Amino acid sequence: MFFDRRDALKAFGLAPLFLAGRAIAAPDKTAADAEAERVKVIAMVEPAVAAVCFYGGQVCGSGVVISDDGYCLTNYHVVQPMESNGSVMQCGLADGKLYDTILVGQDKIGDVALVKLLPKKEGDKFPFVKLGDSSKLEPGMWSLAMGNPFGLALDFTPTVTFGLVSGVNRYQPPEGKGTLEYTDCIQFDTSINPGNSGGPLFNMQGELVGINGRGSFEKRGRVNSGVGYAISINQIKNFLGHMKAGIDTDHATLGAAISTAGEESGESISKMVFTQLLDESDAARRGIKPQDQLLYFGGRSVTSTNDFKNVLGIYPKEWRLPLRYKVGGQGAAKETLVRLMANMDKEVEKEGGAPGGGGPQPGPGKPGPQPGPGGQPPGAAKAAKSPAAKMYEAKKGFANFYFNKQETARLLESLKKAHGDGTAFAGNWKADGDIKLADGRTGELKLEWVDDKDGATEVKLTRGNISPDTVKPLGTDITPADRFLPQGSGGLLVALFQYKLFFSKLNQGGGFKSNDSTNPGFTHGGVEPVYPVGDDMKLKQGDDLAKSRIDCEVIRTVVDNYTTKWFFHPKDATLVGWETSFNKEEDPCEVYTSDHKDVNGVKLPHKLVVRWGDKVYATLTIKSYTLGKK
């Protein structure tokens, strides 16, 4: 027999006294206020916390709704078992209801998935939480973790735990097959347990600062060990545009191996130096050599291997970011923009990743489908009948191609609003104006797009009295050198060819076909940062460069072997620019557009600045366009 102290006191008739005594010793006002505030915040965010379930309600993990139309963040490792159910699942909210849910996008390496809850009635809005700024977190701040540990709440009312942020910018290496790598993550002592995966970490304002997904366990059993990790919301923001577009996103490498120098020679503060660079990396093309010292990447200083993995790990592949370095570790720092290379690409896979032992990423690989309990995941039959099942389309490179098509259609609608519909003008085009080269030379400019007898368009650029450059990008007799004409532009004529093709077709159908039949020719490419060059033709540095950054929506078109990315302003879908590339060994030709003016009911750019690698080629000022109809 045992009883606690209160029972003992009761036995002596002291219970009322004891309880009253406790009540009188009220906490001080600050503590009481903090508690009241906390309770308020929890009540505010609770309706948006989801239990991610197999179809039918068997709880798999947690999630959090981030928009009124039902977009919800969770862990990739939570939704991965639903793959064999066509990625159809259900999410339980605190209202006690289960909502049919479909996978939208995923980030396998970062262990994040975006799913969409379907409303019970069309047009119904979901409760959602605000995204915070995880870079403002500091060790010692309070945090709230919410979710459904152990599948405790059958009515999906989330469990809340309260604790400290123990560390920020933590690096936790991949768990198995190169996925689930937690870079730049948040460490906390707030209790998380199995079932909390995918659930939100909130700051005390109730803003979402991370997605809880991992802990350090090591001989402690897979329950709360006092050391939990959340993927920072700032990292997730970088991938959100891609995930909304249904992309199976990839992280990136710099294509360069970096290691700590001076460790053995006794220098107590370490330096990070390049040890090896892939020829096809931007870093190598910008002239960075082994022994050059890496100072900053993506605006953050790099002084350790963990720093490097942290700053690199938060970005999707192909993003352009500023890199600051010192040649040979000496002299003045230089800054350049580099595009990140794919992590999981086939080529990289074959070559075994980046060179050198100090390479930034683990061996790539796709996680095989894990058999659910009993081999077949629960609810498979019912899931197939869900309306969510109609919102799924499998395609290589995509988590759910259905959403890519939706996003492409939406962006094209906005684009038509911003620029008009150019599909009427499928005939020959002409443009007249001036050209100013970066070296100061100027001249009259004539551009012509002429459809040849064989159906392939020829593009011609005439500059003053100099003999014109002509290129037929899809012609059979094009030489490799032609593709980069005019000289120094990196392929402006091919880029201009793409421009006309894009604006006169503007759809996902014919005309955009790659040589690789599995690669769709017209897709939404998520969101990428773009740093437009002004017509002063000066390359910006430091803060100016950072300020010029626009996170644009991207349409990616593939024609033959040419890949073009079209960058649209996130506000109004104005064309900010585009870049066309022919192969990985060369920089793309970048064109930045401005001065959009009306021509025959469509809005076309009248100022084009052309950049190739780290050089500006020219500014093209168009005075008039002539658009022919077919």
Place this chain on the structure above:
Amino acid sequence: MRTIRYLLPLLLLASPAVAADPFVKVSQQVNEKVVKIFGAGGFRGATNYSTGVLVSADGHFVTIASQTLDTSELIVHLFDGRRMKAVVLATEPELDIALCYIRTEGKKKDEPNGLDLAFFDINESAKRKPAEPGDWVLAHSNLFEVAMRNEPVSVMQGSIISFSKLHGKRGIFDFPYRGDVYVVDAISNGPGAGGGPLTTRKGELLGLIGREIKNSQTETWINYAIPTFAEVEIKDDKDVVTKVSIPKFVELAKEGKYKPPTKVINKGGLGGYTGLKFVPNVLDRTPPYVDEIIPDSPAAKAGIQVNDLVSFIDGEPIYSIKSYQDAMSRTRSGDTVRMEVRRGDNLQSVDLKLGDWPKGLLKPTVTVPPEKK
């Protein structure tokens, strides 16, 4: 000046910002007084990293007397990312404490190293009123080796739930420290946390986070810290009792004057029979190199070879023939012990089923090297 100092804390208390995130600043201040230690280990659950607390501006730090320190290549990372070498000046197993010193490159062991670091005043800490159950505490440590270089150590928050003695066991060994400890409700004692500071919520040092120990009845790990005012009584073989406190240990060890009291030799016996014979025990710390193996003995059956160096017994580091004998004295015939022996450059794990001492075999006497004069 006095008035200002008096007023300032009041103003701070009234500020709502402080109430919201009271630990950010404290955590930054404590972090500057903590070192991340990297040393020996890395197998069989023995971490090769731990945490230390700076107790002088020029780089003396205390930590637990763990196997991590058992290396000539002890490295510490300071809060600002500096990576430096360190040496162990003294250890006291009864307090489970070690005092180490950071060396700067090119300077001799006892030369000033030019460091000027923030540190905890261990004397002041020991004199402070002990914390009580219910008090909020913060634990700072590099548990799970999460932090490297200039990355701050982890901070955890909890309460003291009890102040009491532990009767834990570690492997086959008794937990070395027998005094009172602070037991906390934060999961503070993860791998590598040992030696980190347990502080008040204002960042005042209360104790050192202890080594990992597990309650063998409940299979739970214990979260506790050894208070800075800890004092133990050590009885030597002449029944003379010496009192050693942490501040006293630190004070003497800093001067190179700390001599661990000669402990009572376990006269209880030799423990189980292995069949190992070692090189002559002539030094204070003669390494237990195997000199001879009795044929057909447990050691012979387990495949131990001449010239192997016994390094661990059941996960406990063995430094010397004496510590080997200590370890073995707690075993019995019929027990199975796991020994890690160093053979060439590798560690080999062998399980020995201990036997009875054969009749007629001359048992070695427990040897104690002569006191150094």
